[in-house]
Amino acid sequence: MMILFTVLTFIIYRLAKLVYSKFAVAVFHPLLLAPILLILLIKGVNVSANQYLDATKWLTHLLGPATVAFAVPIYKHLPTIKKHMGTIMISITTGTLVAIFSTFALSKMIHLKSDFLTSILPRSITTPIAIEVSKEIGGLPTLTTVFVIITGLMGGVMGPSVIKWLSIKTPIAKGLALGMAAHGAGTNKAMEYGEQEATFSSLAMIFAAWITLLWGVLLIPALIHMKPLF
Amino acid sequence: MKLTVIVLQVLFIHVFLFLGAALKEVIPLPIPGSMFGLILLFLALYFRIVKLEWVEKGAKWLMAELLLFFVPSAVGIVNYDEILSLQGAEIVLLIGISTVIVLGMTALVAERITGRKRGEQH
Structure with missing residues (x-):
């Protein structure tokens, strides 16, 4: 079998x-x-x-060792990371916040059940870490995996159109956006653009995972338990 | 030959996965073992304990075939009837809209910063 x-x-x-x-x-x-x-x-x-x-x-x-494997591009591109640290940090912090808040607001609009809500919030990061955040905030890991995959699919498919539509020119912006919005699938797409885009995409994916881990502790619990505003 | 190298390197990368999992047991932070593994492998490369050639091909394969590792979970969607129902269509739409916003915002912020930096240099 x-x-x-x-x-x-x-x-x-x-x-x-x-x-x-x-x-x-x-x-x-x-x-x-x-x-x-x-x-x-x-x-x-x-x-x-x-x-x-x-x-x-x-x-x-194999998603586990694949996550560990991302140490290799970080090591190889350490000078690039140091050079663009500010851009990466600001863009990805923005990206993770936009991901969490927009998902939260839209979920409220369609009256998503609470276990679906906690499962969908970490959807913008790579599966192994998304599962971890999901468990932390009371979501269902299998459901989170499904949402992560739909996210990857959406980002991979629509990413190039959005990049074209906003006339994004720099490889750093293209790469960071794809990795932030569509984790592994985005990075896969970024490889089609070129080496630089792929590098920034994998960096975005890793930083997004780290920053979202932090939000999982600091921000999301407060957001979920917040009294409805309207 | 090439396949053997990849398999051996993937197995070697597992050492760091297991070390990461062990570290997770000791450090009470909500960080997954694979993330500790990533940090450990990075440090090992940085301090030249592990040579890049020992892991490079295996790592490249793992990252290139990342989509393959998602396929079984994607098949698992059939276990969630709700995803396939009406609410499912709403959820897919929600994810689509949010993903476009995230992609657009991240791209615009990064492009803005990069553009400004370039402007300063001139």
Whole structure:
């Protein structure tokens, strides 16, 4: 089971990536196409989603070492970080605050249930850290994972249009925005722009995670327990 | 050969993941073990305890295939009927709007600061 489903997941993921590189249309995004194909496949052979998840959990586990791996770009780009520390800190602090407040306000507008609300607030950062923040503020980790993925998908798909629309020119702004708004999927997109964009995107992703961890303790609990203003 | 190098390096990166998890047990902060692992690997690289060549290829692979590790969780969405219901459409719309705002604001702030810096140099 484990080997079969891992190999299948890998092949379908590769296939989706190939399709997306040929036709860069949103519906073919690997994070949309691959899961849809896999859902159809497991339904077809009568395997439950939980059985599939159990067989492929070590793939999800690789998010852990993948987070650790981000030490490498930080180390390699230390001079760049030092040079642009101010820009990175100001942009990402703004980004994390905008992410939390806009998500909170919109969630209130659609009257989201409280466990959904706490699960959706950390959605703009990379999964392993989002799960941690979610647990800290009383959310459901699996639900958070889903919201993080939808976020990545949205950012990866709409990111280039927003960048074009706002006529963002500098690689630093493009990279920071993609990494801040769409974590890993954004960084994946940033790689298509170039080395510099990819670097700033991975830095944005890491800084966003750190700063959001801080907000998870300092800001979000107060926000959730705040009395309604209207 | 290339695959062997990647596998070995990914396994080596796990050492830092486990060290990070151990550190988390000692330090009572709401920081995940993988984040401690990141800091430890960075320090090891910085103080030349670990050479860049020992981890570079494995790390590059892990970061390049990041989307793959999300795929099983994305399949798990089927377990949440609510996501697929009407509220689901609202949630997706919410995330879409918020993501565009976050992306736009971050890009504008970063572009503004970079532009100003460039202006000062002239």
